[in-house]
Amino acid sequence: MRCWLPYITMRKTLLTVALLLTVKALSAQQDTTSGNYVFSLEECIKYALSNQNNVVNARLSRQSSLERIREYRGRLLPHVTVTGNFTDNLKLQTSLIPDIAGNPDNKIPVQFGTKFSSALTGEATQTLFNSDYFLGLRAAKVYDELSVRDLQRTAIDTRVQVSVAYFDVLVALESIRIVDANLAQFGKTLKDTKARYEEGVTERIDVDRIQASFNSVETERANLERTKGYAYDLLKFSMGLPLNAKLDIKETVNDFTSVALPDSMNYSVLDRPEYAMQRVQVELNRLSLKSKKLEFLPTLNAFVNYGFNWFGGEFSELYKTGFGASALGLRLSWPIFAGTERIYQARQYAITLQQSQNDLSYLDQQIKLQVRDAWTQFKNNYASYLTQQKNIELTQGVYDRVVLKYEQGVSTSLDVISADNNLKLAQNEYITALINALISKVKLDQAMGKIKVE
Incomplete structure (x- = not known):
């Protein structure tokens, strides 16, 4: 009997491990289906590229274009009727x-x-022989390229939209963190002031002033909590995530403080999907004109x-x-003569082609102007970010010294309130400058066509 004990023990151990793994797998499945998500920015973007409504529809349009190519190929196959x-x-x-x-x-x-x-x-x-069939097949392939470019443009727009919404959540969370820190600091000051008032060292007016400021910060905290809820809803909407799902983010503002200037301003308008789409539209209009001109050719079956x-x-x-x-x-x-309508239709197609070519030239200038505007916005926001980064260190030092002097009885409660207001203003301006710099960097990359989506 003793020789079986190790085997039985090992078997029980394996069964226990298997049971634990099964329970863990079921728990993981429940977490997934319950709608609880914890995402980083890139994971939010990845989810959006698979589930966001505009991206899904663009992907369906791409599939539709492939079916159109098959349709035109099918026209060249034998047709059997009974x-x-x-x-x-x-x-x-x-x-x-x-x-x-x-x-x-x-x-x-x-x-x-x-x-x-x-x-x-x-x-x-x-x-x-049928000129329309062969030109239609070529036009279908060009149309497929148009759907590909549209999918790229939609994916890039979605990436930018999710990034902006994600940064808004970061702003809300960081603002709440700052307010909580201010509440802790101000709460300590309020407690000390009340204690000094009870000892007769300070006046009631000092307690009331600090209490009023403390109440304002508490109200601001409640307002920020509601703002955070809306920011999360906006992020979930941008991702294509149900609004009733629970979403948390992994990162904080500190993970994005490394804002840097772009490597260069070298770019090509050809990298913009909108420009490629317009070039495809010009080709489609050219094929339409060619098809209309070739209508006089015979059809042979x-x-x-x-x-x-x-x-x-x-x-x-x-x-x-x-x-x-x-x-x-x-x-x-063979349509030898079918009136003069074909001539005037061809002229209309030629005008449409010229309009699309003009739109292409106009889009070239428009993209260049967008890049200049995006570059200007980024430079301004980047400069503000560097300035506010220094200012927040200075105002924090001023606040700490004023509070220390107040505790020593050298400064007044008005000095504390003023220093606190200046600190909150500097903190808010720093967060705003940081987020604006990040958003403007994303939009600059978009304008230059440097955002690539697989």
Whole structure:
């Protein structure tokens, strides 16, 4: 019996481990399905690129364009049709023929055919030449490129939108952290002031002043909490995440303080998906004009068919005997003259092409102006960020010295309140400058076409 103990012990251990892993897996599954998410910025963007409504629709448009290419390819394949009919001649048509046996001038009424007839024919046609088919296939491929560019543009816009919403959440969280720190500092000052007042060292007016400022900070804290809730909802909406899901973020403002100038201002308008989309639109308009000009060319199809015909004076005898028929040939359709509408339609297409070319040139200048504006905004925000970074250190030092002097009885409560207001202002301006610098950097990268989405 002793020789089995190690085996039984090991087996129990394995079963215990397996049970724990199963429970852990089930717990993880419940966490996922319960709608609790903890994401970094990149994870938020990744989720948005898979679930955000505009991205999903752009991806569906891409799939639709692929189906359009297959549609035009399918037009070049043979087309097979089967037609059938059944006829009950309620009254046969009467014709007049000469009386060959008697007087040829006399006309004899006769009826041809049978009361019942039926036919079944199958025909296969193959397009040999049709300019619209081949141009349509080329246009479908160009349209597919347009959908690809649209998907890229939508993904880039979504990335920027999620980044801005994420930074708004960071602002709300950091503002709450700063207010909490101020509440702690101010609460200590208020407590010390009350103690000094009870000892008769200070006046009641000092307690009331600091208490009023403390109450204002508490109200600001409650307002920021509501602002944070809306910022989270906006982020979830930008991601395509249900608003009732619980979302937390992994990062803080400190993870994004390394704002840096761009490596260079070298860029190409060709990197902007909007410019590529407009170039594709020009190509589509050029193909439309070419298709209209080639409408005078003939269409050539080959066909082969085979069928059966049945006849009978009675319905019961209709399908007893059938007569086969088959044909092989070519069909040529050539629109020699179809009025002058095609000429004027071609002129309209030419005007549309010229307009799209003008729009392309205009977009080139527009993108360059956007880059200059984005660069100016970033430089201004970056300079403000560097300044506020220094100011917050100075105002924090001033506040600490004023509080120390107040505790020593050298300064007044008004000095403390003024220093606190200056500190809060500097803190808010620093956070605002930091977030503005980050957002303007993202928008500068977008303007220069440097945001790439796989």
